[in-house]
Amino acid sequence: MSIYKYTGLLVLTTFLMGTAYPVAKLGMGHTTPLMLMGIRFFLAGGLLALFSAKKPQPQGAKQWLQIVLLGLIQSVGVMGFTAYSMRWITSGESAIISSTSPLMMLVWGALMGTAYRVRQWFGVVIGFIGVVITFGLHISLEPGTVFALAGAFCFTVATLMINRMGSAFDKRVLAAYQMLAGGVMLLILSFAGEKPTFELNVESGLAVVWLVLFCSILQFTLWFYLLSHSDPGKTSSFLFLIPIFSVICSWLLLGEHIAWYVYVGGALTCAGVFLVNWQGNRKPKAKEETKEASSLRMQEEM
Numbered sequence: 527m528s529i530y531k532y533t534g535l536l537v538l539t540t541f542l543m544g545t546a547y548p549v550a551k552l553g554m555g556h557t558t559p560l561m562l563m564g565i566r567f568f569l570a571g572g573l574l575a576l577f578s579a580k581k582p583q584p585q586g587a588k589q590w591l592q593i594v595l596l597g598l599i600q601s602v603g604v605m606g607f608t609a610y611s612m613r614w615i616t617s618g619e620s621a622i623i624s625s626t627s628p629l630m631m632l633v634w635g636a637l638m639g640t641a642y643r644v645r646q647w648f649g650v651v652i653g654f655i656g657v658v659i660t661f662g663l664h665i666s667l668e669p670g671t672v673f674a675l676a677g678a679f680c681f682t683v684a685t686l687m688i689n690r691m692g693s694a695f696d697k698r699v700l701a702a703y704q705m706l707a708g709g710v711m712l713l714i715l716s717f718a719g720e721k722p723t724f725e726l727n728v729e730s731g732l733a734v735v736w737l738v739l740f741c742s743i744l745q746f747t748l749w750f751y752l753l754s755h756s757d758p759g760k761t762s763s764f765l766f767l768i769p770i771f772s773v774i775c776s777w778l779l780l781g782e783h784i785a786w787y788v789y790v791g792g793a794l795t796c797a798g799v800f801l802v803n804w805q806g807n808r809k810p811k812a813k814e815e816t817k818e819a820s821s822l823r824m825q826e827e828m
Contacts, residue, residue, distance in 0.1 A: 535748055539749050541771045542745040544774075547612070547617035556730035558716060558720040560719070563606060564712030568705075568710060570738045571701075574698065574701060574702035582695075595687070596688070597711065602712055614669050616784075622656075622791065622792050623671070623675060623678055627679075654798070655791075656790075659791030698750070773788070
């Protein structure tokens with residue numbers, strides 16, 4: 527793959543990932559958070575399942591149960607909490623907090639005995655400092671912050687689940703069915719705990735189409751293509767672009783006010799994520815680190 531094609535696809539893919547936050551907040555102006563996420567993942571998972579019909583399918587009750595549990599943590603936990611966080615904080619701030627999951631993964635790996643480089647620990651430190659600065663040098667326990675952190679934590683848990691079971695599934699099939707299962711659960715929770723409504727108009731329709739086709743199916747397809755035709759470690763290190771694109775799109779689409787310290791904090795957080803993910807030209811020190819990096823990349827595909 528030429529450097530120009532690689533760069534173009536990488537920028538497009540991370541751009542699509544970043545737009546999911548402001549577009550979701552735009553859609554939430556016409557429906558409830560869980561309803562919007564439920565519609566997104568039900569449609570995206572269903573379509574992707576159809577596209578993956580000829581791939582190896584899950585076998586037995588155990589694998590289907592694993593998919594349902596992953597859908598509960600990934601689609602319901604991550605995106606449910608993230609969507610609700612944007613009722614109190616900006617979509618850009620939510621994206622910055624959500625991007626800290628790789629930092630959480632590194633801390634968890636260290637507790638489990640995995641060895642990491644000094645550069646990665648430096649990334650954790652400046653990433654945490656960046657989150658603090660993003661919220662004006664203080665983090666209050668307002669609902670939006672708590673929900674966003676809960677979403678990032680669920681992302682970490684889902685990554686650990688994929689680390690254990692992901693090799694038994696085709697990536698596309700696992701992504702499709704976990705989204706479909708998560709979508710069904712989100713819709714059930716919406717009808718049970720919210721008073722779901724959906725105001726159908728051009729804006730809400732475009733938001734759903736963008737989330738389903740571009741932020742789910744197209745984004746997944748492009749990301750999978752990039753990982754299959756390039757160095758996965760170096761490619762995943764550029765995930766720091768996601769909150770950058772999210773902040774820019776939040777300003778353009780929603781007119782969200784961005785204070786100077788959000789720029790500074792976001793830049794530090796992105797730098798921290800880059801340092802944690804970047805593998806350079808050397809192989810990871812430990813087998814566990816390789817598995818965690820692989821599962822994190824697979825997690826981002828979903």
